[in-house]
Amino acid sequence: MSVSSDSTAGSTTSSAVVSTLRAAGCVFAEDEARLLLSTARTSHELDAMVGRRVAGHPLEHVLGWAEFRGLRVAVDAGVFVPRRRTEFLVTRAEALAPPGAVVVDLCCGSGALGAALVSALPGAELYAADIDPAAVRCARRNVAAAGGRVYEGDLYEPLPVALRGRVDILLANVPYVPTGEVEFLPAEARVHEARVALDGGADGLDVLRRVAAEAPAWLAPGGSLLFETSERQAPAATAIVAAAGLAPRVTACEELYATVVIATRR
Template sequence: MPVQSLPSRSAVTSRLRAAGCVFAEDEADLLLSAGLAPNELIIAVQRRVDGFPLEHILGWAEFCGLRIRVEPAVFVPRRRTELLVREAAGLLCVVAAEPAGPAGTAPSAMPSTPQVLVDLCCGSGAVGTALAALVPGVEVHASDVDPAAVQCARLNILPVGGAVHEGDLYSALPARLRGNVDVLAVNAPYVPTASISNMPYEARVHEPRVSLDGGPDGLDTQRRVIAEAAAWLRPGGHLLIETSRRQAPLTAAAMVCGGLSPRTSTSAELDGTVVIGKLL
């Protein structure tokens, strides 16, 4: 019986391009380098043609230079969310530059107690995992209401020393974190309900609705996060929320009502927008 050979790069690329994959060549390279047997590769290509997210097929997504495990039916981390990570890392690193002793003494290399980061609405845990890599010594906690997301996040966050909690927003977190969180990094769902139908097929069909649908104006979950943030942040702590440019003024206004002083960061390179609120 003849041994089946791997389809050629050009054949895989042609199939993906015909299916409408914008980055057909790159996707073909990833599938061909995944170490799949010929029959497995044929099935994988067909799944991609049928609209399955590439990351669910591969089992991982590239994010902040890391390979993040992504299980089926779990939200796939987007490159735009790297702006949230950049801003959070910058705030966490600021503490290391603050003087820790009497005047004239050198600044401490690290804070005397670990900084506390919470990755709320964590999905796969990509944000918490990336920040653990960027800011050594940070105490990472992540939470999500979706059991599938929690299971996936544990595959990413537990190996870097973090903890993952299942439940609705802050109710999932250990009580000892209340008033002691340095940075709350949040990628809550912010797509308006009426806009879900306009999303790419692979997102609206293969990613959980709870990770996408932000209510009529997209800010339902954001408002809930903001309303309780001051009770969980330490004085001077920060809440960072990914949102869209159009929604950013509404997110910022909600932060003012929640007792936070907001500013907005955008990145044309990443097509990302993050509203950052400081607890004074």
């Protein structure tokens, strides 16, 4: 059913969108309606966007963007949607970054983390990488706007060799959902985001092991690797980075339900 028409008053259209979204189970129907109405350029586009949302597509994919730490970040269909809780990781990284920091964003997805961090760090250099071509295409738009570069490939493999031993802040928002638990994720993530951005292997820590193993060679003296994990996985995650020769500490934000491990090169 169409929720808009050229002859429908704005308030009526808004009410119709809210009702449609609420009937589909959208908890924040009013907020979502406001965003859809402000983004759609025509009534036909609005109908299409509402239809996709009702069908279960993530709101950010429908809008084509997500708000992350005050930035409007482009998010294409199929690309991992940056979570609000991950803003805590960026906040912790900002507190550690030296002037003119060299920042690398591994498993960058949309590039939201790196773009948000360097926007708060004058003179910082940003490099990002992801194995998913769709994510790389999306990240290039966001990272280019931040003055950085994006590379396609597996973890460190595509990065310039000249970065070895120079990285002050290594952001690695690695997938950490155990393979057996992916099927229990909300459909918005399970169906509409790339599995490579979610599945962390049998215990959820496989990608972290690979990142940690090479991190000391890429970090500058005193540089830090920062990654998000679950509270349950934190002890095993800290053991992994400690075994790689880094000094870990765990920090958490109860408000955002975020757990971040900071592992520093001694």
